[in-house]
Amino acid sequence: MTHGKSIKLFLVDGSPNGILTAEIINWTGHVLSAPRTKLSELIQREECSRTGVYFLVSYDPENPLYPKVYIGESDDVANRLKQHNRTEEAGGKDFWEKVCLVTGKDQNITKTHIKYLESHLIEIAKKNGQCQLLNGTAHQYCRLPESDTADMEYFLEQIQVVLPVLGYEFLKEMKHPSDVLKVQDKLINPRIEDAIFYLSVKDVDAKAQVIDGEFYVLKGSKVRPEVSQPNHNYMKNLRPVLLANGVIDPNIFEFTQDYLFSSPSAAGAVILGRASNGRKEWKNSSNHLSYEEWQQNQVEQISL
Known part of the structure; x- marks a missing residue:
């Protein structure tokens, strides 16, 4: 508890x-x-x-x-x-x-x-x-x-x-959703997919999970090798850092660990190699609603 x-x-x-x-x-x-x-x-x-x-x-x-x-x-x-x-x-x-x-x-x-x-x-x-x-x-x-x-x-x-x-976020506890998913998969927890999302287009197959309101891309997610918008902020700064630090394997373009992103759009941009409206492009794995629609449903289901 x-x-x-x-x-x-x-x-x-x-x-x-x-x-x-x-x-x-x-x-x-x-x-x-x-x-x-x-x-x-x-x-x-x-x-x-x-x-x-x-x-x-x-x-x-x-x-x-x-x-x-x-x-x-x-x-x-x-x-x-x-x-x-x-x-x-x-x-x-x-x-x-x-x-x-x-x-x-x-x-x-x-x-x-x-x-x-x-x-x-x-x-x-x-x-x-x-x-x-x-x-x-x-x-x-x-x-x-x-x-x-x-x-x-x-x-x-x-x-x-x-x-x-206080605004110093570099030490906050990181979650490891992939490890939890393996355990809960065996327990057949029906709620585990409530907040799991996928991004699936050509050359890309990625999964993410929302935990405590934060957006984690899961280990094993595939990343598009090509960058179509090299001058985009995430292409110039974030993506090269993740490749250099081994968070994304530079040979097979796959996440080697679960990684916390500031938003679905930041995650989508790094994965797709271009600007991304992550709120529309990430889909919920259980009902295929966009992240935007899923989030709206969470609010509308509350009875006041």
């Missing part, structure tokens, strides 16, 4: 574009987010003197779907951020526009804990493939007692809940 969560947000200076804090009730973590222009104010806050993990983020106009992200840790985040604020020539990092840091509300989060969190956050960001990760090779860090490992896994789960609420 899924339970709701209560997240407390506080606009420190009363502006949605300023310093923001976030907490989950009964979670020992504390999140701070701020634009780089507010760094002088941010590093004066008591939370910045604690041990923590941080994210430097910028949104690339050349590839707006995939922010540039650097993940780091420190036992004195304020000093580390001051170092990153220097020029590249002085050992800093020029690229970032926003910073988000996660610390503990008490003194129980140690350097060892934070190294564990950093290594696993880097691993999650790489696996999700929703950002341009600027970290080099990250070492696996597992030197924690069993009880501490369990605590840090719970801590990671809460970070994955809070950060997307």
